[in-house]
Amino acid sequence: MAVTLTEDARDLLTFPVQIGPAKIRNRVFVAPHTTNFGQAGANLVTDRHLDYHRARARGGAGLIITEGIRVHPTSLRQLGLQAYSDDAVPGLTALTEAVHAEGAAIFAQILHTGRHSGDEHYGSWAPSPTPWATGAPVPHAMNAFDLETLVASYAATVERVIQAGFDGMEVHLGHGHLLHQFLSPVTNARGDGYGGDPASRLRLALEVLRTVHDVVAGRVALGVRLSADEFLPGGLGPEEMVDIIRRLLGEVPLDFLHVSHAAYIGTSSLSTQMADMSxxxxxxxxxxxxxxxxxxxxTVLAVCRLDTPETGAELLAAGEADLVGFARAHIAEPRLLRAYLDQDEPAPRTCIACNQGCNANLEAITPITCTVNPAVGRERQWDAAAAAPARPQDTVVVGGGPAGIEAATWLSRRGHRVRLVDAAPELGGQLREVVRVDGRDGFRILLDELLAELATTDVTVVLGRQVTATDLAAWDPDAVVLATGAHHDAPMPAYAGVRVLNPEDVLRDPTLAGSRAVVVDELGVWEASGVALHLAARGVDVDYVTPLAGFAPRVTVYSRLALGDQLAAAGVAVHPMSSIGVDDGLVTIIPTIGTDRIIRDGVKSIVQVRPRHARSALVEGLLASTWQGELHLVGDAFAPRTSQEAIYEGRAVAHIIGVDDPTIAAGLKVRAPYRYPRLALAVTR
Structure with missing residues (x-):
């Protein structure tokens, strides 16, 4: 099912634009975002970068702005990119050539991140010796030698980047990186000529921009990225940033402004930078x-949660920007613009702003991926899998959650005969529960798109049927995909006078929680926090209790910082490193450390957020049957995880069934199937 744009939106998005000497074919750009695809230890461009950006240029973007290219070793990330050495030029040249070959322009973002990242040996630089967050390392306060080195590093980096063939240069003045740290009174406590009054705090940025402008000398476009609002008490807001830009323009001519927001600091400001679905x-x-x-x-560039070309066209029509940027939307869908313009293209996958594969991996300093797009960062392997011939097979997919739907859809697209069977009366699995939670509506988008894609195939869907080993033996498929998910099979604890519930119980019927509830979180993922907020919004007094060291530790910090504010605003009392005891209807919250217990009277329910267990009994059940074939476990049927793993594994197994080339499974990192009948392995003593 194709997605269409109105003629006016199409015209707005596809109209070319000139930025300085750079010609851009349309108004859509890939906003800069860290990929962690760099060569470890050298911070150089890899084939993953080339494949990744080539795909997005081919997908129709007019401009790609790279992730931050570091100007000095004190700004290193383990898997980031640098241009402070000549070793970087060949890889950067290959990158510009790959993008140009697809008709897109490419700008380099150059930056020093300052206090929140640095090489373990070089350390990190900052205007003042203040960590970016409580408990973070104390940075080195820059002296005159360091400042001189920094300006010279920008100059050398810019020359290398121009030599590599980039069409433009974006100097990063925002997001709480080093130059922004000097600009902001929140992070700059210096008393010399580089701190204090606004003019002194602007001095370093001016010195850098003057130097960069002189090196550029009109050869490429030149602009800045800025945070228009730090969202910090006492920080820089739109008024101050307008004044800063006006002062800069009085000294250095610029071609464009890339307007973002936020600061890299341990508050909810950081969460706004990568705003999630809430x-x-x-x-x-x-x-x-x-x-x-x-x-x-x-020329003004706009960014952050625009999500779709329709929204981008709205900004252009309103005169709010000249180009519209999509970072996570392009991660989710490299064909973003082309899919909206070409009626023959399959419908695009929409970014759901879950922040799981992108920002959680960014935080963990591992290569990014995407919940809705398994091919991110492995485009070459997935292209090879798509091109590999497959022998048509009779297949049965058991389970209609995200893993099962994805497997069935792609098995059909690959030419296999597919039967999708689920015990429930409707497809969706755990996603049906997730979409009930306030603020998690992005998963509704995912569910709707999964079902729409399935509807375009020839898959036979059977609902309301519990599949048995006898059924599978009778149907006699060549391959079975077991996507039966996970469930709570352990008995619930029993407490006198207090109802104990699973999360799905109160999501289906919040009145079961009563007027006061305690949510006990044993997992540290979104589930418990989401349930607590959901109940609080319906007037329930909620205590969130977890034995873990902090609330929601497995939620990325880019979302967790805002989540903390949301819990506080909703009146949810948070008790980390705590457990509960129940006696005669009274609930006691017991801290792991200390003796200050809290007694809650009138608690009507305890919502126990606890581990689920894989529902995979058919693996053993089939051993007693006469069926011969291969069985693939995917998603939570293998082990309870997230929708990201479910969709990846569902699509991946669809690309190896009926394929004889073993390099395909190796490239996609797919587990080997179980083969029936089971052959006993010989044991050598």
Whole structure:
């Protein structure tokens, strides 16, 4: 099912634009985002970068802006990119050539991240010796030698980047990186000529931009990325940033302004930078609009949770920006613009802003991936899998959650005969429960798209049927995909006078929770926090109790910092490193450390968020049957995890069934299937 744009939106998005000397074929750009695809230990471009950006250029983007290219070793990330050495030039040249070959332009973002990242030997630089978050390492406060080195590093980096063939240069002044740290009174406590009053705090940024401008000398486009609002008490807001840009323009001519927001600091400001699904779509569009109004002569780039080309076209039509940027939306769908323009293209996958594969991996310093797009960062392997011939097979997919739907859809697309069977009266599995939670509506988008894609195939869907080993033996498929998910099979604890419930119980019927509830979190994922907020929004007094060291530790910090504010605003009392005891209807919250216990009277329910167990009995059940074939476990049927693993594994097994080439399974990192009948392995003594 193709997605269409109105003629006006199409015209707005596809109209070319000139930024300085750079010609951009349309108004859509891939916003800069860290991929962690760099060569470890050298911070150089790899084939993963080339394949990744080539796919997005081929998908129709007019411009790609790279992730931050570091100017000095004190700004290193283990898998990031640098141009402070000549070794970087060949890889950067290969990157520009790959993008240009697909008709897109490419700008380099250059930056020093400052206090929140640095090589373990070089350390990190900052204007003042203040960590970015409580408990983080104390950075080195830069002296005159360091400042001189920094400016020279920018100059050398810019020359290398131009030599590599980039069409433009974006100097990062925002997101709480080093130059922003100097600009902000929150992070700059210096008393010399580089701190204090606004003009002194601007001094380093001006020195860098003057130097960069002189090196560029009109050869490529030059602009800055800025945080229009730090969202910090005492920090820089739109008024201050407008004044800063006005001062900069009085000294250094610029071609464009890339308007973002937030600061890399241990508060909810950081969460706004990568706003998750709880924020809604385009929540910060007023910021680029303000700068377009103040600086109409400059090209203004807008970014953050625009999500779809339709939303981008709205900003262009309103005169709020000249180009619209999509980072996570392009991670989710490399064909983003092409899928909307070409009626023959399959419908695109929409970013759901879950922050799982992108930002959680960013935090963990591992290569990014995506819940809705398993091919991220492994485009070459997935292209090879798509091209590999498959012998048509009779297949049965048992289980209609995200793993099962994805497997069935792609098995059909690959030419196999597919029967999808689920015991429930409707497809969706655990996603049906997740979409009930307030603020998690992005998963509704995912579920709707999974079902829409399935509807375009020839898959036979059977609902309301519990599949047995006898059924499978009778159907006699060549391959079975077991996507039966996970469930709570352990008995619930029993407490006198207090109802004990699973999360899905109160999501289906919040009145079961009563007027006061205790949510006990044994997992540290979104589930418990989401349930607590869901109940609080319906007037329930909620205590969130977890034996873990902090609340929601397995939720990425880019979301968790805002989640903490949301829990506080909802009146949810949070008790980390605690357990509960129940006696005669009274619930006692018991801290792991200390003796200050809290007694809650009137608790009507305890919502126990606890591990589920894989529902995979058919693996053993089939051993007693006469069936011969291969069985693949996917998603939670292998082990309870997230929708990200479910969708990856569902699609991956669909690409190896009927394929004789073993390199395909190896490239996709797919587990080997179980083969029936089971042959006893010889044991050598």
């Amino acid at each position: 924020y809604g779509r385009a929540p910060f569009r007023h910021l680029p609009a303000r700068f377009k109004q103040e600086f109409p002569e400059l």
